[in-house]
Amino acid sequence: MRIFPVVMAGGSGTRFWPLSRRDRPKQFLPLDGDAPLLAATVARLPPLARIDRTYVVCGPGHAAAVRRILPRLPRANLLVEPCPRNTAPCVGLAALHVHRRDPGGVMAMLPADHHVGKPAAFRDALEAGARLASDGAIATLGITPDRPETGYGYLKVGARLRPLGRGRKAFHPARVERFVEKPDVVTATRYLAEGGYLWNSGIFLFRADAILEEIRRSMPVLGEQLEVIGRSLGTPAYARTLKRVFPAAPSISIDYGVMEKSDRIAVVPASFGWSDVGSFAALPEVRPLDGLGNVVQGDAWVVDGRGNVVLGQGGRLVAVVGADDLVVVDAGDAVLVVRKDRAQDVRKAVDELKRRGREELL
Numbered sequence: 001m002r003i004f005p006v007v008m009a010g011g012s013g014t015r016f017w018p019l020s021r022r023d024r025p026k027q028f029l030p031l032d033g034d035a036p037l038l039a040a041t042v043a044r045l046p047p048l049a050r051i052d053r054t055y056v057v058c059g060p061g062h063a064a065a066v067r068r069i070l071p072r073l074p075r076a077n078l079l080v081e082p083c084p085r086n087t088a089p090c091v092g093l094a095a096l097h098v099h100r101r102d103p104g105g106v107m108a109m110l111p112a113d114h115h116v117g118k119p120a121a122f123r124d125a126l127e128a129g130a131r132l133a134s135d136g137a138i139a140t141l142g143i144t145p146d147r148p149e150t151g152y153g154y155l156k157v158g159a160r161l162r163p164l165g166r167g168r169k170a171f172h173p174a175r176v177e178r179f180v181e182k183p184d185v186v187t188a189t190r191y192l193a194e195g196g197y198l199w200n201s202g203i204f205l206f207r208a209d210a211i212l213e214e215i216r217r218s219m220p221v222l223g224e225q226l227e228v229i230g231r232s233l234g235t236p237a238y239a240r241t242l243k244r245v246f247p248a249a250p251s252i253s254i255d256y257g258v259m260e261k262s263d264r265i266a267v268v269p270a271s272f273g274w275s276d277v278g279s280f281a282a283l284p285e286v287r288p289l290d291g292l293g294n295v296v297q298g299d300a301w302v303v304d305g306r307g308n309v310v311l312g313q314g315g316r317l318v319a320v321v322g323a324d325d326l327v328v329v330d331a332g333d334a335v336l337v338v339r340k341d342r343a344q345d346v347r348k349a350v351d352e353l354k355r356r357g358r359e360e361l362l
Contacts, residue, residue, distance in 0.1 A: 117273020
């Protein structure tokens with residue numbers, strides 16, 4: 001069984017403005033440590049997967065940054081989409097390249113911007129998912145919930161499958177009964193009390209031939225477009241064909257386009273210190289805290305305050321006094337102040353910048 005990780009490094013990361021910009025989105029920021037999230041994603045894969053079998057998918061505006069962050073990534077393994085078309089076309093394009101190398105190769109589709117606190121446990125779960133995928137299943141990793149989280153989608157667990165592994169490394173996969181949208185707090189609390197629900201990590205594993213078959217079945221238009229692109233692989237016409245065909249692909253996520261329609265979905269329940277780092281409010285999950293639960297980085301102080309996230313990145317002191325549960329970010333040319341419970345709304349500031357024509361700050 002050969003594993004081919006595919007790291008999806010598209011996306012704009014607008015919820016991390018003013019640190020994230022068009023040329024420096026979330027996946028290029030060191031939000032959970034000293035390394036960019038993209039670099040950390042690739043670094044946690046060995047020895048399970050090698051760099052020469054690892055692919056990264058991004059847009060043309062970010063290709064140079066990916067090469068700078070991942071200098072050991074083979075040039076042919078950087079797949080550049082002509083334009084953003086969401087994750088279903090992204091997965092299909094990557095599957096074409098992996099299929100050309102190994103039709104039965106197991107692809108591990110990984111978001112570039114997630115945090116994993118326990119890399120060894122993550123690799124164990126990934127290997128268990130790969131074993132399911134090698135038998136023809138579409139596998140995903142489901143995170144065992146520890147709180148009634150409203151910011152994640154959920155998976156409803158169905159019939160149990162044969163256990164994988166033994167002892168502490170044993171996993172108990174199951175079929176996925178259905179995908180569940182992000183719930184309200186009452187519903188999320190019920191899910192936690194009832195059991196049988198897992199957080200949807202967005203990490204999927206499948207054989208290259210299996211996912212191409214599922215795309216053809218569930219999204220025939222995209223399937224036909226991928227066939228056209230696939231015939232040009234390895235020829236001088238590839239770049240031209242990709243540029244002509246890919247922008248016409250339907251813009252839809254792999255979850256909606258394929259996974260929710262498939263009867264081959266299996267889940268590996270796991271716990272490896274996972275967070276999707278969805279907003280500044282998630283940083284306390286992945287960053288060290290002071291004695292009052294504040295995240296403080298750079299030239300910044302918090303005096304008589306609790307639960308704040310204060311990032312002084314602008315070369316000047318940022319002081320927060322007598323305030324709780326704020327996000328304060330100084331990026332040098334822009335300052336953000338928002339209540340932590342409204343951190344998901346930072347994208348509204350980006351929308352306002354666009355409305356006011358402040359392109360220099362996007």
